[in-house]
Amino acid sequence: MERVPILKIGAILLVSIQIDMEDQVALQLQEDLADRIVATGCHGVIIDISALDIVDSFVGRTLATIAGISKVLDADTVVVGMRPAVAITLVELGLSLPGIRTALNVELGMDLLARERFQDEDEDEDGPDNAETPVVPAP
Amino acid sequence: MERVPILKIGAILLVSIQIDMEDQVALQLQEDLADRIVATGCHGVIIDISALDIVDSFVGRTLATIAGISKVLDADTVVVGMRPAVAITLVELGLSLPGIRTALNVELGMDLLARERFQDEDEDEDGPDNAETPVVPAP
Numbered sequence: 001m002e003r004v005p006i007l008k009i010g011a012i013l014l015v016s017i018q019i020d021m022e023d024q025v026a027l028q029l030q031e032d033l034a035d036r037i038v039a040t041g042c043h044g045v046i047i048d049i050s051a052l053d054i055v056d057s058f059v060g061r062t063l064a065t066i067a068g069i070s071k072v073l074d075a076d077t078v079v080v081g082m083r084p085a086v087a088i089t090l091v092e093l094g095l096s097l098p099g100i101r102t103a104l105n106v107e108l109g110m111d112l113l114a115r116e117r118f119q120d121e122d123e124d125e126d127g128p129d130n131a132e133t134p135v136v137p138a139p
Numbered sequence: 140m141e142r143v144p145i146l147k148i149g150a151i152l153l154v155s156i157q158i159d160m161e162d163q164v165a166l167q168l169q170e171d172l173a174d175r176i177v178a179t180g181c182h183g184v185i186i187d188i189s190a191l192d193i194v195d196s197f198v199g200r201t202l203a204t205i206a207g208i209s210k211v212l213d214a215d216t217v218v219v220g221m222r223p224a225v226a227i228t229l230v231e232l233g234l235s236l237p238g239i240r241t242a243l244n245v246e247l248g249m250d251l252l253a254r255e256r257f258q259d260e261d262e263d264e265d266g267p268d269n270a271e272t273p274v275v276p277a278p
Contacts, residue, residue: 002157002190003190004157005155005189005190007153007187007189007220007244007245008246009148009245009249010246014153014245016144016146016157018157019157019158048144048146051141051142051143051144081144105147106148107148107149
């Protein structure tokens with residue numbers, strides 16, 4: 001079975017989706033990504049979909065599930081590299097990717113994650129829910 | 140035709156190879172990569188092959204060609220993420236990937252590129268061959 005590789009860059013995990021998102025591939029990716037977040041303590045996930053010609057409702061749901069899992073594990077997710085034609089088709093189909101943040105490319109996605117993390121840390125400063133999160137040095 | 144996406148991260152271009160390296164895909168990747176190096180002035184290329192089960196002589200030659208093209212365009216290439224089984228098979232087949240530098244993962248590849256760049260700049264300080272290279276801020 002094909003497997004989508006997960007690359008670690010600093011405190012961010014980068015996933016470049018290039019193969020068809022069949023059921024098994026999607027499930028495996030969700031599992032692998034959850035494992036890697038826990039193992040590395042990364043606080044951000046960037047999913048590059050610049051290779052995808054089509055984002056259908058299944059891919060949309062997969063991305064939303066990944067974002068949800070990551071969130072529970074204290075990591076933010078940003079989807080980057082969406083082609084203009086994909087964006088047009090998504091909206092025409094009535095799919096708006098709820099709960100998924102996007103950025104134009106990997107670098108802007110990294111900026112977004114760094115900013116969000118900074119804000120989170122400010123807000124959570126005296127909150128108890130931050131007590132058991134993995135310690136990640138601020139970028 | 141499928142196309143391998145090229146991601147820009149700082150002064151480095153990252154390529155994650157996940158699809159079969161057929162002739163057309165390989166040629167397209169070489170062309171895209173050369174274009175991106177020139178367009179961005181990046182000084183390093185990292186090629187992740189962690190998704191590949193097999194690296195045969197064609198893939199080996201493609202990687203060597205990419206490294207050669209990048210070198211002419213003043214960019215260093217590092218191949219990262221090779222699986223242990225792939226390394227064993229390569230050596231058994233007598234393929235040693237001449238002219239290709241490797242690192243265990245993307246982060247170590249970035250370190251290697253940064254170090255090499257630093258040395259190059261030291262060596263080329265008063266050499267004339269550096270005159271027309273793109274100006275890239277030191278990391």
